[in-house]
Amino acid sequence: MRKVLYILSQLNDDDVDWLANAGRTWTAAVDEPLIHEGKPVADLFFVLAGEASVSVSGMGELVRLGRGEIAGEMSFVDSAPPSATVTALAGSSILAVDKRAVQARLAEDTGFAARFYRALAIFLADRLRSTTSRMKSADGLATASIVEDELDEDLLDQVSLAGIRFEHLLNTLSSARSER
Template sequence: MRKVLYILGQLDDEDIEWLARKGRRFQPQASAVLIREGVPAGELFFVLSGEVSVVVSGVGEVARLGRGEVVGEMSLVDSAPPSATVEAAAGALILAVDKRDLQARLDDNPGFSGRFYKALAIFLADRLRSTTQRMNTRGGLAAGAVMEDELDESILDTLSLAGARFEHLLARLSGGREGMA
């Protein structure tokens, strides 16, 4: 659930409402392909519940992502096609946001754009650090190193708010109209 905390921790309440309005909530069949390796993806996906599988050609499954994860964000940063296939597991519930709608909001709303890209930068920096650390530490953690499942201290102040925003997004998509924290 770490990725959604980075993103929702930076966005504001109006941004969350926009995602809920513009997003398409659906439950794909097991093994349905959300993103195909090498083929541009038209949507950004939030995993609301269940899991998705990340598969790389010639390697196999490299990750299983669950509740609160986001996939398809890399192509918002660059124009390269996806480097992996993402398939839904049985029972997954997904929120899909059309990238054209998202790009229009990014272009039209500088505040949203700044918050959204900051969230992506924080997440991608954390992912790079975690990957580098996994590759470099075989015999234990270096002093001051952050373990893969730890959150960076700089986002701890937004953690509670991000969790509340995610729960609100889920309630909003389920038809509830709960207030924001």
């Protein structure tokens, strides 16, 4: 859940409402693929509940994404094909937001663009630090980096608000579903 806090701590309430309204949600089937390694991806995915598995050819499963995790953001930033396959596990609730819609919003709203790209930068920096830390640990090297469940002090002030925004996102999606 911590990863979504990095994203939502930088966005405002209107941004979160836009994501909820621009996206589509569903409950994933057993081993439903979201992203195929090497194939272009059209959406950014948010795991609202449950888990998704991230795997790489020849290596197997690398990690599981839980509630609040995001997938497809690397290909969004650099437009390269995905370097991993992401598969939603049975019963996972997924929000997919079309990347073209996000790009259009970025082009028309510079405030959203600044907040969104800052959020992605923080998110990706944390992922790189976590990966580096795991690699050091695997080599038996001591590490003094941020522990997996520890948040950067600069973000602590915004964590509570980000948690509220995630709940708001879930409630907005739930209300939209019940209106259909």
